[in-house]
Amino acid sequence: MNVERSSKFVAMADSVSGAVVSVLHYPGFDIDIGRGELLVEERPMALRPKTFALLLHLARHPGRLLGRSELIEAVWRDVVVTDDSLVQCVSELRAALCDRNQRLIRTVPRRGYIFDVRPIGSVSREGLDLPAPSRSRAFNGDVVSPEWVREAVPEHSPGGLVDVVAKRGASLNPGSTGTERASSPRSARAAGNLPAQMPPLYGRAEDIAALEGFLQVSPVVSVVGPGGIGKTRVAKAVAHVLRDDYADGVWLVELASLVDGQLLVPTVARVFGHQITLGATGLMSLVQLVKDRRLLLLLDNCEHVLEQAADLVTQIVAAAPGVRALVTSQEPLHIDQEQIFRLDALAVPTSANETAALDYGAIQLFVARAQAADPEFTIDRSNASDVVEICQRLDGIPLAIEFAAARGAVLGIQGLRRRLDERLRLLAGGRRTALPRHQTLRGALQWSYGLLTAPEQTVFDRLGVFMGTFSLEAAQCVASDQLIDSWAVIDHLASLVDKSLVMVEGGETPRYRLLESSRAFALEQLTSTGSLDATRRRHAEALAESLTGDDPFEEPLARIRRIAPDLDNVRAAVAWALGPTGDRQIAVELAAATDMLWDARGFNDEGARLYRTIEPWVNESMPTRLAARFWFAIADLRMRTQTRRQAASALKAAHLFRCLNDRFGVFRSMTLAVYQFAMLADRDAAKAALTEAEALCDDAWPSWLQTSISLCRVLFAYYIDGKPGEAKRIANSALQGHRCGDSFFGDRCELMLPACDLLEGDFASALRHCNRILDSSSVTESVLLRSQTLIMSGAALVHLGDIEAAEPALRSACTLSMHASGPMTCPYCYVAQLLVRQGRLADAARIIAWIDNRRLQANNDYRDWIPPHAVFSYEQARNVVDSAFTREERDRLASEGAQLSVEQVTAMAFPRQ
Template sequence: MNRRAISFGPFSLHAEERLLLEGDKPVRLGSRAFDILAALVERAGEVVGKEELMAHAWPQTFVEEANLKIQVSALRRALGDGQGGNRYIVTVVGQGYNFVAPVGIDQSSRIRPPPTATVSAAAVHNLPLAATRMIGRAEAVEALISRLSRERLVTIAGPGGIGKTTTALAVTERVIAEYEHGVWLIDLASLGDARLVPSAVATVLGLHISEQDPIHTLVAAVRDCRMLLLLDNCEHVIDEVASLATALLSGAKDVDILTTSREPLRVAGENEYRLGPLGSPPTSSKVSASEAATFPAVQLFVERVTAIVEDFALTDENAPLVVRICHGLDGLPLAIECAAPGVEVLGLEGLAARLDHSLPLLGSRRRGRVPRHRTMRAVIDWSYGLLGESEQTFFRALGIFSGGFTVEATAAVAMDSATIGSEVLDRLADLVAKSLIVVDVSGTKPRFRLLETTRAFATETLDKSDQRQAFARRHAGYYLNLFGGAELDRLADYADEIANLRAALDWAFSARGDGLIARALTAAAVPFWMRLSMLEECCRRVHQALGTASVENPHEELRLHAALGASTAEAPEMVAAFTKTLDMARRLTDAEYQLRALRGLYFYHTAIGRFHTAHGFAREFHELALRGSDPGDVIFGERTMGLANHLIGDQKSARSHLERVLAQDALKAQGRDVINFRDVVRFGTDPRLSARIWLARVLWLQGFSDQSVLMVEQSLREAEATGHAKSQCEALAMAACEIGFWARDQLAAAHYTAMLVDLSRRHVLPHWGSFGLRYEQILAIRAGAQPGGHVEAVDTKFGFLPMTPLTLLAEALGQSGRITDGLAMIEAGIEQTEPSMFTPELLRLKGDLSLLQGMSGAAESAETHFREALDVAREHGTLSWELRAATSLARLLRRQGRAVDAIACLQPVYDRFTEGFGTADLIAAKRLLDELGDHEKPLR
């Protein structure tokens, strides 16, 4: 591809491709930083005004000047501005910025593809943009990459501030292309409860895991994945990380782990890499500027000073002072970064003198710490001491955040302001420049965080002040407002706030917290937990909230009981919670929560086979939705009635309701081609997609197998487009797999079953996984394998055995010679569930298996079952079940020499089909009719 490129230093900028290369290696920049760089480079040598740059980077959007300052700071660090004597961007006070490096323009530049070890366009990862250029760790990165190619668990160990995270991120950037299923950063620094380590990993991976056995279910979910997990800041939860790492090493053979910690995990298979300090010259020798500049500690110090003091340069005169400072800071990268901004205030001599005085003094107060820990703590303490009183208060307040924070959150918590003023942005920008906080500018809005070491210091100083309670209350109040006002279809955007949500709830539920805020925040966060399928956490917090005393707030109580019903895995608790929700919602005339409760009760009774009981709740839901004004409720009511009618056997009515869902113009008018998560949060599924899934079943039962297969394919495409694992599993389990089995298409059934098992395992969805495992068992029995152990007659627990796998399994058992087991399952299915769409097939199978058993009177009993199955199938409008019953009866009649009766039974049913003549059932029926016809022909 030939395009114009602008080169400067080791970089080349390809504006049309939005690509910056350092040599052959892409430099990842945030979109705003790239826009600013492109604007400056295009007008190299000119001063570009601040207003012009802001208009270019944030078109048609008003932003404060400090936003530009933050982006330029990040850009300078990415370019290594000041490193090796290179200067790129200079501030022109009061005006703007000037790109001062010489540039060259190549009109015919051909972009060379990056090496295979760099990030590909389709790379899967969550690695942040590098806020700074890595200095002095190239050898360590190469060594670690080599170790990861041979070892599955590598730990980067070293004291706080040594650069473990920076090095680890550089390693993971380089190996992204090696991992098919991605490279994932899990920052454990903010995790207060070690038991949440598996949950933290699952949240990053987008998985839902069991709270009862989180490590086991997490391992099961990633068992077949080729991925790298970067577990960062493990020291405070090291035992749980060690347990997880051990389980992953033994249970997921293609999952590699890179950890950072102040100490190794000490588990089998671990390879420890001890990261040392950055090299600096010995203080005993007088070094020149050129000699000093070869040492990474000096390079880092000079680069960080230059980012703030633009006319600073390393000279032969000041080199000894710089060396003394770097040596006194033990070569700790974070200590150097924190100390370097002091040059702006104190100058080099003042900084050296202050450090000489402060470090031993501060270190002596903390004899229990190892020397480099004392140094790091002392430098942060010293940097903090340079801040003014109001700046110190602002910095301390940031210690209340967990994980990271936005500008809006900072304004609300640190400054008790509902609006973002220039002051909060200026203070954040200053703290970024002083390396006390870091900023990620890769998204549309900057996101800030404290490094683990600085957060520990901020939290410690906050705890010593009398302000912790006030800041904690503001923090909890801010997240109450945030989650309380969140739009349901944007809840996934709040995933970065999970650590702050947990911290706010921990405080609110604590002895010094506020029970009213705790309950309110729990209720507000329920949609978020539901959207991210964090059901166990939701259930645990709801239990906690319901056990907290509160003032009378019936609507809040209502929301909490509804949440309990939607999140619990215990059947008695579910039905009790939804029953109470329905009763409260009726008293409060709250239609929304009546609908949610009715949906929950409908689901519960359907799950345990009480189809007619469930139908009553569906009908009430539908009637209530029709009385309301929300078209979405009406659509969901139609879907629910369609499914309820399908299950009790009324296929004509079911089809009418389901087609009504798809005919609604309301959804089309929204231009929505993917899942509506508002419905997922409220009712657990998307009605349009669900309608397609269940309509495919109805069409097959009515005898329209070709249309049914097309509907299956359409529902699978739509489910895959959503990226929502539960919806994909529903499409596979309830349509693709079942119809593949019904049509006796072994290849399709096996293919879709494999997809379902893989998807449910990767996303830890045990409800759908139970379908997949049972389908696998059916396939194995049909292939001639004996199922392991005892085959349950029916699963009477809440994780119910669905009726369709039941009939298929019973049939497979009978055909494999295990007739008694098959009959037992059929009997249990008839006894333990209400009459339903499955009744004709249950009766037919009972007759078939009775004949195979060969007991006395079996023929008479079988004929009774077949004729009853015919009558029920005809009443239900299930032509496909009717054909099977008629075929079984016709075979029996032929054996009894009643060929005429057999033809009279089967031919009218066969003649009602208009499609699907290539399916196994119709082929078998046609063959039987031909054989019967030949038998009836007169002999010549």
């Protein structure tokens, strides 16, 4: 759900109360903060501590959209969890509160949750809360015409409509009073032409509730979204719920088959059973017909008659204050008083827990349609990951999901997933009663595409080469040419957003994206015109230039934040550059510009594979500056599995920058060399690199470069000289005036403080430093920073005896470090000590044997070198294990451990609960 000019989200209170509160009272339940207890109808409900913590955070922010990341940070600050943990807690809360219809805790697809209830008398209401939805009564479904229509229909008019409505005075006219509404008799049944029963909807409860509220305050509400997203079904469901709230009925006008906008007015009149002529007099006649009435007019599928629909609705709401208009369209009407409601796709889970997945509308719809084709179908552990991936790749679009589920009975779920790349051919065969354009996915996209101007079509086609989101500047570079300049691209992009063919991702700097099915259609259009390869080249060139940037002094953390959203685009551009029609130099340019991108997204191993592929192409034929940047990227990659190679790459980069007389480039390269040689404990090489870097540093350069030198000195003192006190002194001096999260090298200095504490045995201080880093914003932008912090946090917790908290920290650290820096041995030293504390001595012995085996094969790689702060834990665990078993037992366990892979070791240490 995405709301424009919404009256719902205004000035809500941020907390339950400014005073200290022990119990919060709600209708039907209480939250006892002091006891950490939820009481429903005075009965205590058993909630896990994390579930109650989630409830408390929701209760502190009633009426406010709380993002998933915010909730996860609030409840699981000390550990790393997936969205599934949050979904599970929400499910438990809804079960405890009997909130099956999601009226208390509402899901906002792809965004988060809203706690839509407030304590009784404890919070002042600012703005407007949504009222409870009306309760409609089912009836036999006949089309019923109220008396006002019957009186207006000539005797010869076809239809023979019969009036069964006793007019009631209830009105949504803001000018009417509550007394007037209460004094009017209620109709025996509501007028209108809606069917008595509506098909079930999945995952739309919050959308329907929001639209009900908007119709209370807005005379015109437009439900806007791309084709197939479910606008018609949602609007009909809202109209069905509200049918008893309008004395003169709810009237549906279906416009999809209307080929001439001039026929709009007669078509609407005909629904009322009234015959009128074309032209301005016809519109005036229609306005006169409804001006004193209280009704809801639902205009469905207006995008191809937008101008005429806007005129009709404007005239009606201006003259008829009792009329509400609910419109569905791919594009807003753009008229006064219009409330725009952009309908989002159905929510899709991020992982494949079959129980949690069923809380998501996309999965519910898929299962329902799959069971319609095959009554034996169920979602279980064997197919949950495939079903989730199918719904993810279909962007949660209901029409596409329905097609896919129907095909699943023929292809099987795995076969369906494998063939999704052929989606425009695969997803066909919709219901025969559906609109022709909704009988195939291509038909739905072709309908929307046909409403565009030729330049809009061109821009749309070219945007198809983007993967994931893209910036406005990138869109201008890729979509402009001699006929469409960069300013025109902005206009056409805005129009595509308006028409729901391009989605907007909110944020400080907006980014844009095409739904995957729309992207496949755009690529098909590019292919048919022979423009695909040229557009992909333009995309790769623009991306390489954008990632490189034009500011050599850009602070690394700022750079990470700027380039991190483009990972998917890098993958697409690299795939083209490495392909048969690609360009090797562009591939090198892309690789040279992505050194910090991989760590920001947690895929350093992927970056390492890319660099290995491209490295043979970097020879004398490459421009010197490009080659220097490439070797710098290898040295700067946060993949700490081949430290010697990275150190050599730093020296290569420095040499090439010297050839270019680039003092700054040499300086940056030598600071990287210090880091790598410190990891290798190579005193002479580290000292030489540090001395050169210090000599090159210029006081006129930005201050973050001074901090990078300080980090080099910290590393030398800690790893080379073995002086944690001196390292801590230098780090603290560098951190004066620094806030965690505002400087890349400052954060790395901060990270060395718990390392020093661990080496000195001050475990409480180490834990405080780790918690400070984990609370910072930058920890989410570097998987390596997070994994290393969790390693030391877990170590401190083990030493402090808090085994319950240490286990999830170390589990997360081991998982994250696999992609962040390679399968490092270091965290498993603490894991061995953890298992000893848990009494799992045999498993601890196997892990120690695995560590020993890797050290024998290490060749001085960083991954198998145990840093000073881990040696004590390793030795402590080894001593306990050696004294617990006989020689024969130790030999057997050692043999078993030496044969394990890192994945097997991790699974053994942290078995699934």
